[in-house]
Amino acid sequence: xVELYTGDxxxxxxxxxxxxxxxxxxxxxxxxxIGTVREEKGIEGLSFDVYEPxxxxxxxxxxxxxxxxxxxxxxxxxxxxxxxxxxSFIAAVFSPKxxxxxxxxxxxxxxxxxxxxxxxxxxxxxxxxxxxxxxQKISGSGILNSL
Amino acid sequence: MVRVEFLGPIGKAPIxxxxxxxxxxxxxxxxxxxxxxxxxxxxxxxxxxxxxxxDIELKSGDKISLLPPVCGG
Numbered sequence: 001x002v003e004l005y006t007g008d009x010x011x012x013x014x015x016x017x018x019x020x021x022x023x024x025x026x027x028x029x030x031x032x033x034i035g036t037v038r039e040e041k042g043i044e045g046l047s048f049d050v051y052e053p054x055x056x057x058x059x060x061x062x063x064x065x066x067x068x069x070x071x072x073x074x075x076x077x078x079x080x081x082x083x084x085x086x087x088s089f090i091a092a093v094f095s096p097k098x099x100x101x102x103x104x105x106x107x108x109x110x111x112x113x114x115x116x117x118x119x120x121x122x123x124x125x126x127x128x129x130x131x132x133x134x135x136q137k138i139s140g141s142g143i144l145n146s147l
Numbered sequence: 148m149v150r151v152e153f154l155g156p157i158g159k160a161p162i163x164x165x166x167x168x169x170x171x172x173x174x175x176x177x178x179x180x181x182x183x184x185x186x187x188x189x190x191x192x193x194x195x196x197x198x199x200x201x202d203i204e205l206k207s208g209d210k211i212s213l214l215p216p217v218c219g220g
Contacts, residue, residue, distance in 0.1 A: 035220040118219030119155030130156035135216035138190035140199035145186040
């Protein structure tokens with residue numbers, strides 16, 4: 001299950017919890033990716049909408065792929081507003097040996113960007129502006145317009 | 148009747164439409180000029196499963212979701 005939190009993520013707490021969880025599982029490697037909000041174009045922060053039913057299903061399909069390679073994936077994401085210089089996303093892969101974890105985190109984060117049902121908004125002057133230019137169409141988009 | 152939900156930035160309240168297939172839903176949604184640009188860009192889920200064809204039969208109570216371009220992280 002993806003862990004969802006309102007507002008910014010307490011990375012030390014989440015990461016520490018996952019690390020402790022992993023210690024008696026005999027994994028030799030933990031690779032994490034943390035997404036932090038940068039200060040750019042005068043934004044105060046970012047804001048996120050999440051559609052949980054499809055997100056959880058998408059994540060479960062990745063967990064299955066990871067399991068086939070002897071690995072486990074963990075992920076947490078923010079809902080709502082996250083100020084600059086705080087974090088909205090963390091993912092970690094645990095595996096017996098490093099190579100699987102290093103490869104899997106790359107594949108997972110790329111697919112997350114392309115297909116996880118999460119929408120990003122810039123926070124500017126208290127307004128929430130959809131980050132359309134940084135967003136990607138989910139595969140299969142446009143069918144409703146295809147008649 | 149099926150329920151159509153507009154996720155994320157579309158910012159439109161859910162609607163109920165009379166439809167026997169996803170094709171019927173597409174025809175109905177195409178009547179709304181405000182939705183035109185979204186229809187080109189949105190992925191579609193039926194009862195929370197993403198689909199890639201309009202050849203899907205629907206029954207009363209089904210949920211159709213429109214998912215605009217995404218950007219997590």
